[in-house]
Amino acid sequence: MRKRYLLGLLILILPLMIVLPLQAQEGCVLSVDCATDLGLSPAELAAYPEPNITPLVIDDSLLYDRVYRRVGGGLQVYDSPGGSLATTTGQGFSFVTVKSVQGDWSQIDENQWVRTADLSEDVLISRFAGVELPEEGLPYPMAWTLRHLRAAETPGGEESDNNPFMYRYTRVNLYTYVEIDGYRWYQIGEDQWVHQFDVAKITPIERPEEVDTDKWVGIDLYEQTLIAYEGETPVFSTLISSGLKDWGTNEGLFHVYLRYPRTSMSGAYQQPDFYYLQEVPWTMYFDGDIALHGTYWHDGFGYRASHGCVNASITDAHWMYEWAADEFDFSVSNDTGPAIYVYSSGEYS
Numbered sequence: 001m002r003k004r005y006l007l008g009l010l011i012l013i014l015p016l017m018i019v020l021p022l023q024a025q026e027g028c029v030l031s032v033d034c035a036t037d038l039g040l041s042p043a044e045l046a047a048y049p050e051p052n053i054t055p056l057v058i059d060d061s062l063l064y065d066r067v068y069r070r071v072g073g074g075l076q077v078y079d080s081p082g083g084s085l086a087t088t089t090g091q092g093f094s095f096v097t098v099k100s101v102q103g104d105w106s107q108i109d110e111n112q113w114v115r116t117a118d119l120s121e122d123v124l125i126s127r128f129a130g131v132e133l134p135e136e137g138l139p140y141p142m143a144w145t146l147r148h149l150r151a152a153e154t155p156g157g158e159e160s161d162n163n164p165f166m167y168r169y170t171r172v173n174l175y176t177y178v179e180i181d182g183y184r185w186y187q188i189g190e191d192q193w194v195h196q197f198d199v200a201k202i203t204p205i206e207r208p209e210e211v212d213t214d215k216w217v218g219i220d221l222y223e224q225t226l227i228a229y230e231g232e233t234p235v236f237s238t239l240i241s242s243g244l245k246d247w248g249t250n251e252g253l254f255h256v257y258l259r260y261p262r263t264s265m266s267g268a269y270q271q272p273d274f275y276y277l278q279e280v281p282w283t284m285y286f287d288g289d290i291a292l293h294g295t296y297w298h299d300g301f302g303y304r305a306s307h308g309c310v311n312a313s314i315t316d317a318h319w320m321y322e323w324a325a326d327e328f329d330f331s332v333s334n335d336t337g338p339a340i341y342v343y344s345s346g347e348y349s
Contacts (some may be wrong), residue, residue, distance in 0.1 A: 038155060039187040040175045051142040051171050053131035056315050063314055066279060067098040068296050069106070078113045081105035083109035086112065090272030095123065095297050102222055108278065126299035129315040130226075130238025137234075140173045143186070143201035144239055146302045151192035155185035163192050169239075169301075174201055200224050200302045202232040208341055210253050215327050216339040217292070217320070219310060221249060222346035224302045226292075226312070228320060236323070238316045241295070241305035249308050249342060254286040255338035256324060265291075267307060276309065282317035284324065286340040293317055309316070 076211040079086045079162035081102050096108040096119070106116045131142075147168050150159040155178040166172075172188040177196075179185075200223045207216070207229065218227045221242050228236040242281060243249040260283045265278040267289075281294035292310040294317030312320070327337045
């Protein structure tokens with residue numbers, strides 16, 4: 001009888017599935033002593049079907065006030081259409097803005113002309129935008145899906161055609177989660193479960209003691225999310241792209257010390273990872289040459305993608321640039337702006 005009892009107990013606990021509501025963070029090993037119907041009930045889900053947030057309004061005049069082009073390779077720059085060669089950029093990752101076109105030539109700056117044939121067609125600018133958060137907070141954490149998907153019907157299951165198709169950047173509630181083999185499966189609806197790697201969630205943190213400005217920004221490198229705070233209150237959140245493995249964004253406390261509505265960025269000249277980015281919008285430097293800025297050259301927010309800077313969409317970067325303005329005292333020389341607190345809520349595997 002004892003052997004049968006031990007065998008039955010082993011079968012019950014073998015999957016090591018831990019059911020944890022996100023609010024209480026209390027759980028139990030799945031057994032006859034716990035609720036075997038995983039997740040919230042349909043009635044509970046219906047009471048709060050979607051996040052109570054306000055998406056930022058997309059302003060096309062901000063997104064399309066420049067003509068962006070990608071450079072196909074090393075670019076020869078002339079002082080006039082068909083004129084003298086002024087400089088040659090290195091091979092690498094380069095984008096320019098076209099001011100005007102004259103015949104087969106494109107002007108990218110004053111006395112700087114390039115052959116139009118050396119440039120790409122229009123760059124596809126991201127229309128992703130973050131959200132303003134309610135003062136009372138959210139009853140459940142919110143997240144964005146990071147890829148097109150259909151949720152599984154059960155934790156650990158395969159994507160199900162019975163569930164609706166969800167586009168990348170869909171906003172979802174994370175009602176609760178089940179832990180399987182050390183990874184979380186979040187419930188986002190009735191019979192809808194997604195792996196933690198398929199979403200980026202926002203989780204406000206307590207204000208660090210060393211933060212000395214009313215407005216401050218928390219950047220979570222693990223989730224690739226950003227939250228803007230006023231005092232203790234989170235007011236805005238979005239997805240970002242921080243530094244890649246070889247060019248990681250530093251953790252710690254910083255302050256915005258310099259900002260530009262437009263500025264050019266370049267690095268690693270004549271090296272394989274050379275880059276040149278013309279007129280980067282809504283840039284706020286906070287850690288040496290590391291900045292939080294708008295990004296027109298990719299739409300991969302929620303994943304690391306940069307040489308150390310914190311990339312945001314143009315819409316989001318403009319919102320933060322304007323929001324941060326009143327933290328600066330422009331009458332004071334070298335005054336700094338909002339605190340930037342960079343941290344990791346988890347560890348990359």
